[in-house]
Every structure is written in structure tokens, then in C-alpha cells.
Amino acid sequence: MRSRVLSGMRPTGALHLGHYHGALKNWVRLQEEHDCFYFVADWHALTTHYDEREVIEQSVYEMVIDWIAAGLDPDKSTIFIQSRLPEHAELFTLLAMGTPLGWLERVPTYKDQIEKLKDRDLATYGFLGYPLLQAADILIYKATYVPVGEDQSSHIELTREVARRFNHLYGRGHDFEARVAATRARLSKDDQRYYDKQRKAFGETGAADAWAKGEALVRRAAAALPGWSDADTELLLGHLRGSGRSVLVEPQALHTEVLRLPGLDGSKMSKSYGNAILMRDEPAEVERKVRGMVTDPARVRRTDPGNPEKCPVWDFHKVYSDDATRDWVWTGCTTAGIGCLECKQPVIDAIVKQQQPWRERAAALTADPKKVHWIVEMGTERARTVARQTMKDVREAIGLGY
Ligand code: TRP
Numbered sequence: 001m002r003s004r005v006l007s008g009m010r011p012t013g014a015l016h017l018g019h020y021h022g023a024l025k026n027w028v029r030l031q032e033e034h035d036c037f038y039f040v041a042d043w044h045a046l047t048t049h050y051d052e053r054e055v056i057e058q059s060v061y062e063m064v065i066d067w068i069a070a071g072l073d074p075d076k077s078t079i080f081i082q083s084r085l086p087e088h089a090e091l092f093t094l095l096a097m098g099t100p101l102g103w104l105e106r107v108p109t110y111k112d113q114i115e116k117l118k119d120r121d122l123a124t125y126g127f128l129g130y131p132l133l134q135a136a137d138i139l140i141y142k143a144t145y146v147p148v149g150e151d152q153s154s155h156i157e158l159t160r161e162v163a164r165r166f167n168h169l170y171g172r173g174h175d176f177e178a179r180v181a182a183t184r185a186r187l188s189k190d191d192q193r194y195y196d197k198q199r200k201a202f203g204e205t206g207a208a209d210a211w212a213k214g215e216a217l218v219r220r221a222a223a224a225l226p227g228w229s230d231a232d233t234e235l236l237l238g239h240l241r242g243s244g245r246s247v248l249v250e251p252q253a254l255h256t257e258v259l260r261l262p263g264l265d266g267s268k269m270s271k272s273y274g275n276a277i278l279m280r281d282e283p284a285e286v287e288r289k290v291r292g293m294v295t296d297p298a299r300v301r302r303t304d305p306g307n308p309e310k311c312p313v314w315d316f317h318k319v320y321s322d323d324a325t326r327d328w329v330w331t332g333c334t335t336a337g338i339g340c341l342e343c344k345q346p347v348i349d350a351i352v353k354q355q356q357p358w359r360e361r362a363a364a365l366t367a368d369p370k371k372v373h374w375i376v377e378m379g380t381e382r383a384r385t386v387a388r389q390t391m392k393d394v395r396e397a398i399g400l401g402y
């Protein structure tokens with residue numbers, strides 16, 4: 001079975017090359033091997049832009065167009081909008097009941113963002129709950145992997161803690177022991193002994209290898225025994241762990257190595273700093289922007305040699321150029337053999353070339369808004385099927401089945 005991947009992006013403006021290289025490129029790659037769910041995190045955008053919702057409204061479908069233009073395939077990936085699934089809010093509410101305030105106050109992004117976005121009032125209940133809402137987004141799809149930037153690792157860690165706590169509090173149904181016994185009895189006698197041994201070792205010492213051995217055994221049984229279900233696997237893993245059935249799945253962050261693509265001024269690329277190249281900038285605009293990019297500040301005159309390590313254009317060459325071009329840049333720069341405009345030309349050409357299919361796909365979609373709406377509609381319904389099932393399990397586990 002393909003493991004599930006889930007990620008979201010906030011709709012706060014047109015996407016730029018930083019979004020592409022930092023996230024989207026990876027999303028596109030993942031859809032070949034995983035069951036991918038990608039959504040527009042419009043509620044998350046509201047936590048910071050609650051008084052500027054126009055930006056959000058304008059960006060929702062534009063962002064979906066950028067995604068598809070970059071190569072997300074709606075036949076492979078499920079694309080949807082968070083606010084169309086009130087189930088996320090229901091899970092958020094239920095998780096909120098047992099989540100200690102301190103867990104949220106201690107998430108490093110909380111104070112950082114309040115500090116950074118001084119012009120906004122983020123002393124809100126919604127903003128404190130940001131990572132918990134994110135946890136609900138992830139847990140409701142029982143995602144295995146969450147591709148996110150390093151800045152989000154504390155949110156994934158919180159998600160894991162919240163899931164663990166939920167499973168601990170509500171994971172044991174009234175007939176848990178009886179079901180474990182029945183499922184365990186389907187293993188061979190030797191396997192039963194081995195399973196018990198690993199469970200004991202894990203319970204006593206928490207040894208990771210005991211857990212790994214026990215888990216491997218259960219997975220082997222799952223693959224080998226006819227009629228074995230995912231629920232059987234969960235049951236035995238829950239018993240192995242000592243926490244009961246895992247209703248919610250602890251996800252893992254997927255941080256892929258990201259080549260840092262700086263903005264035109266050398267600082268982080270961001271639309272609000274005005275230093276971004278947009279995914280859908282026209283060729284002339286790309287040319288203008290790159291020609292205006294800052295270079296090694298020590299290279300004042302054409303005859304001064306430069307140091308590529310001190311130049312943001314070099315970071316672009318690392319992403320966009322082949323070895324031969326990079327050698328040409330390195331030698332040319334350090335010996336003052338080439339000028340900076342000359343050096344920038346291959347970058348301009350490569351970006352324009354990369355954007356060509358994006359522009360074409362985006363133009364086709366812009367001309368056919370019904371199609372984009374339909375894609376999102378289909379994705380939303382697909383997501384709803386999964387989210388509803390999880391909520392059924394969750395309500396039942398908590399005891400809200402009345
Ligand atoms: N917080 C994420 C960001 O700023 C966006 C997001 C919201 C998200 N919900 C998510 C990412 C769930 C991954 C999974 O980038």
C-alpha cells in the first residue's frame with residue numbers, strides 16, 4: 001500500500017521560486033510514489049491575516065493553478081481546500097480538550113512570529129492554536145509523512161505528542177484485551193512467544209530495537225497471513241507499545257535537503273520583502289529582476305575579481321547551472337574574466353526555460369476556471385471520505401457515539 005503524504009500551504013499571495021524549490025518541487029516528486037494530499041490552508045492564513053482576508057480570497061485558486069502548473073497532477077494527488085472540510089475543525093476542537101496550554105505556548109514559532117510580525121496583533125486564541133489546527137489537518141488523514149520546511153519541525157513534533165496522548169487516553173476500547181488475544185492467537189506459537197518477549201522488553205526498558213523487532217514481526221504476519229487487516233496490525237502494535245489501539249497515527253516530518261534560493265537582495269526570498277521572482281513572472285520581468293540582483297559587494301568595478309561565495313547569483317547557479325557553467329562562473333568571477341551581467345545571463349535563460357511549461361499550463365487553467373474549480377471539488381470530496389471515517393473512529397474512541 002502506498003503511504004500517505006500530506007502537506008498544506010497558506011494562500012497569502014502568488015507563489016515564487018522559493019516556494020517551488022523549497023516545497024512544490026518535492027510535492028511533485030512525492031506524488032509518483034505516495035498517496036498525496038495537498039491542501040490550501042486558508043484557515044491558517046486567517047490566523048495571521050484575519051483582518052486582510054481579501055488576499056486569501058484572491059490567492060486560493062491562483063495557488064492551486066501554480067501547483068498544477070508546477071506539475072501537481074490532480075489524477076495522482078488529492079488537491080483540496082481546508083475550510084471546505086469542517087471535520088478539521090471538529091478534530092481541532094476535540095484535540096483542544098486534552099492539549100495542555102504549555103505545549104502550545106512552548107512551540108518556538110509562537111513567540112518568534114509574534115516578535116517578527118509586530119505590525120499584526122497575534123495575541124489571539126486562534127494564533128496560539130495554529131499548530132494544533134495543523135495537527136488536526138495531519139491526523140485526520142492518518143498521514144505517514146509530512147513534507148515541510150525545517151521551520152515546521154516543532155509543529156510535527158507537537159502533532160506526534162498530541163496523537164500519542166490521544167491514543168493513550170482513548171485508544172483502549174472496552175473489548176481491547178479480548179481482541180488482542182484473538183488476533184495474537186493467529187500468529188504461530190513461536191511468533192507469539194517472540195512477540196511477547198519483545199513486548200516485555202519494550203515495556204521494561206523502552207528499548208528501540210525491541211520495538212523494531214516486534215513491529216517487524218507484526219508486519220511480516222500482516223503480509224503473510226490471509227485475511228489479516230490493518231486493524232489487526234494496529235491492534236498488535238498498540239498492545240506492543242502498551243498504549244492500546246492507535247486511533248491516530250504519529251506522522252513523520254520529511255525534510256528534504258533544500259538548496260537555499262535567496263531573494264534578489266541576498267536575504268530570504270519573500271513576497272513581502274519585494275525580492276522575489278514569481279513562478280509566473282514574464283520573461284522580460286525575470287530578466288529585469290535578475291539583472292538588478294545584488295552581487296558580491298566587493299566587486300565594484302568590472303576589473304575587480306569577485307568571490308562567488310559572497311554572491312547570491314552563485315546560489316542561483318548552484319540550482320540552475322550545470323558543472324561546465326559553474327566552472328565558467330567560478331573562474332570568470334575570481335579572475336575578473338567575466339562581468340556580472342554576463343554571469344547572470346545563463347541564470348536568466350534557465351529560469352525562463354523552466355517557467356515556460358508553467359506559464360503554458362497556468363494560461364490554460366486561467367482560461368478555464370471551471371476546470372480548476374472542478375479539480376478542487378473532486379479533491380475535496382475525496383478528502384472528505386477519509387476525514388469522515390477518521391472522525392467516526394475518533395468519536396467512537398472518545399465515547400461520543402450516543
Ligand atoms: N504551517 C504550514 C506552513 O506555514 C502550513 C500548514 C498548515 C501545513 N497545515 C498543515 C503543512 C499541515 C503541513 C501539514 O507552511
Ligand code: SF4
Binds near residue numbers: 332
Ligand atoms: Fe556574482 Fe557572477 Fe558577479 Fe561573481 S561574476 S560577483 S558570481 S554575479
